[in-house]
Amino acid sequence: MQNILPTDEAPEVLAEIRGQVGLITLNRPKALNALSLSMIRALTECLLAWRDDPAVKAVAIRGSNKTGPFGAFCAGGDIRFFHQAALADDSRLEDFFTEEYALNHLIHTYPKTYIAFMDGIVMGGGMGISQGAKIRIVTERTKMAMPETNIGLFPDVGGGYFLSRCPGRIGEWLALTGEMLGAGEALAFGLADVCIDVSQLTSAWDALTNLDLERPGAIDPWLAMYSIAASAYATGARGQIDHYFAQPTVSAIVQALDADDSAWAQGTATALRQRSPLMLHVALEQIRRARSMTLADDLRMERDMVHHCFHPQHLGRSGASSETVEGIRALAVDKDHAPRWNPARIEEVNAAMVEPFFSSPWTPQTHPLRELR
Numbered sequence: 001m002q003n004i005l006p007t008d009e010a011p012e013v014l015a016e017i018r019g020q021v022g023l024i025t026l027n028r029p030k031a032l033n034a035l036s037l038s039m040i041r042a043l044t045e046c047l048l049a050w051r052d053d054p055a056v057k058a059v060a061i062r063g064s065n066k067t068g069p070f071g072a073f074c075a076g077g078d079i080r081f082f083h084q085a086a087l088a089d090d091s092r093l094e095d096f097f098t099e100e101y102a103l104n105h106l107i108h109t110y111p112k113t114y115i116a117f118m119d120g121i122v123m124g125g126g127m128g129i130s131q132g133a134k135i136r137i138v139t140e141r142t143k144m145a146m147p148e149t150n151i152g153l154f155p156d157v158g159g160g161y162f163l164s165r166c167p168g169r170i171g172e173w174l175a176l177t178g179e180m181l182g183a184g185e186a187l188a189f190g191l192a193d194v195c196i197d198v199s200q201l202t203s204a205w206d207a208l209t210n211l212d213l214e215r216p217g218a219i220d221p222w223l224a225m226y227s228i229a230a231s232a233y234a235t236g237a238r239g240q241i242d243h244y245f246a247q248p249t250v251s252a253i254v255q256a257l258d259a260d261d262s263a264w265a266q267g268t269a270t271a272l273r274q275r276s277p278l279m280l281h282v283a284l285e286q287i288r289r290a291r292s293m294t295l296a297d298d299l300r301m302e303r304d305m306v307h308h309c310f311h312p313q314h315l316g317r318s319g320a321s322s323e324t325v326e327g328i329r330a331l332a333v334d335k336d337h338a339p340r341w342n343p344a345r346i347e348e349v350n351a352a353m354v355e356p357f358f359s360s361p362w363t364p365q366t367h368p369l370r371e372l373r
Contacts, residue, residue, distance in 0.1 A: 013042040019209035020057040022050040025064055032075035033063045035125045037096045043129065044103050051111060057213035059110070060205065061129065062117040070117065070201050071141070076124025079151060083328040086310050086319045097156075097306045098368040100125065101299045104158045105372050108132030108295055113219065115208070118142055118192065119201060128157025131191065135223070138183040138192040138230065139201065147178030149275040152327030152339065154283040156306055160290030161298040166190055168238065169245035171291075175283045176250070177271050184233035194223055195230035237264050244268070250280045251347055276323045276339070277346040281354045289358070296372035303369050304360040314356035317342075 014025040024046060026033035050056040065071030077100065085093035107114060107129060116130035117137050122144045130136055138144070146155035146163065155163055155175045163171035166189045173179065174189075186192035196204055204226040211218045244265070247253040250272070257269035272280060286305065290298045308314065309324045319325065323341065330339035343349055364370060 012036065012039050013046070015042075015046045017050075017053075017056060019211065020055065020213045021209050021211075022046070022053075022056045022059040023205075023209070024059065024061040025069060026062070026074055027064050029064050029066045029072065031078065032072045032121050033126070034075045034078045035100065035129075036078050036081065037092055037099065040096070040099050040103055044099065044106065047103075047106055047110065056112065058113040058115065058208070058219070060115040060117065060208055061133075062201075062205065063120065063126075065120070069205070070119045070198070072120035073116075073118050073122045074126030074129060075121045076126055077157075079328045079332050082310075083325055083333055086322065086325050089319065093310060094307070094368075097303060100128065100157060101303055101369060102372070104128040104132060105296060105299055105369075108158065110134075113213075117196075117201065117205065118144065118186075119198065123147060124155075125157055127159065127162070127191075131158065131162045135194065135219070136186075136192045137204075138186050138195050139198045140183055140195075140231070141198055142181075142183045142186060142192075144181040144186050144191065145178050146174055147180075149176060149279045149283055150178050150327065151331050152276040152279050152323030152325075152341070153309060154279055154286055154302075154305060156302045158295060158299055158302070160286045160302060161293065161295045162191070164287045164291040168242040170238075170241060171287050172245035172284060173241045175287050176245070176253075176275065176280050177268060178275070179271075183230040187230050188233040194227040196226045197228050200226050240264060250277075250284050250349070253284075254346055273346065276327060276341050277343055277349050278323055278341070278353060280346060281349045282357050285354060285358065296369070299372060300360075300367055300369045301358065303367070304362075305357045307361055308357045308359075311361075315353060 012028045014027050016023050028034065050059055062069055063073035082093060114133045115135040116133035118130050119139045120141050122130060122142060124146060127146060146159050148155050163175050170189050183195045187195065207222060211222060244253055244256050247256055254269055254272055257265045310319045310322055312322045327339050330336055360367065
């Protein structure tokens with residue numbers, strides 16, 4: 001198996017070609033395969049090489065756990081790196097998001113069949129390297145979420161694009177609450193295509209490499225052989241989600257939830273009040289803008305937004321005192337789970353705080369993602 005990272009420590013990305021398939025294994029299990037900048041560069045290099053290699057007809061990607069393949073896909077970006085880089089004013093933070101979003105676009109537009117085995121944790125950046133797949137495979141162990149508002153961020157990596165295309169107002173609900181989904185919900189909401197039994201993952205992975213992919217439709221029998229029915233999604237809350245998360249503002253959503261004494265509404269209101277009030281407003285605006293955007297335009301918008309997350313001058317703050325740095329501190333650094341959000345309450349956020357997140361610090365000609373189409 002090829003190591004496309006330096007060999008002085010365990011390789012974080014493993015890549016090989018078997019049969020007509022390029023195989024990628026994320027190999028950073030202690031961090032639940034959270035993406036580092038070097039991993040993003042390795043993935044990009046690999047996918048570009050295979051895109052232009054006529055011997056490679058398809059690509060499959062999986063994660064790993066401490067005992068071997070599968071078990072965890074990818075928990076997102078390396079948020080501890082974000083925290084350290086923001087405090088140190090490290091320019092690699094800007095590179096990280098530019099290159100990560102370009103990788104997301106490459107996957108969505110990849111000309112060969114790209115198959116994501118989304119077993120275990122699939123969050124944040126893990127969604128960015130799987131939602132663009134032609135075949136998105138989930139299992140009974142899948143735990144899928146875009147939980148960024150919990151760390152003072154927004155659902156990036158193309159989240160505006162793929163969440164806004166979920167049925168009804170599911171996109172707003174997932175973006176704001178960070179709710180975790182299982183296989184049945186992921187399939188019902190259009191965030192997965194097929195479910196495979198955990199016990200069959202290795203067999204399915206290996207069988208891919210024996211297919212004659214020159215033959216049209218060669219993957220269809222493979223899918224039919226391994227796919228199973230996922231646990232049914234309980235649709236009880238769909239009507240409530242579509243009603244409440246269609247409200248015009250975050251304040252209106254929470255106010256309406258507060259007036260409903262059902263356990264679901266009260267639990268949802270409580271969850272929202274634990275998130276960054278500012279980033280709830282930003283994320284709602286993001287999803288609604290992205291609904292009518294192309295993927296490339298959404299990724300450019302998200303690149304603007306994430307710049308402002310770490311350079312919140314319009315709020316009169318330094319990067320070190322941003323919502324994102326504070327959210328990561330509370331969740332992953334000090335682990336006190338007591339973020340000091342500013343503003344502290346949903347009702348205190350105003351449009352003047354939100355709108356500058358959508359103003360690009362670059363011209364169209366100098367935008368770091370200007371080449372995306």
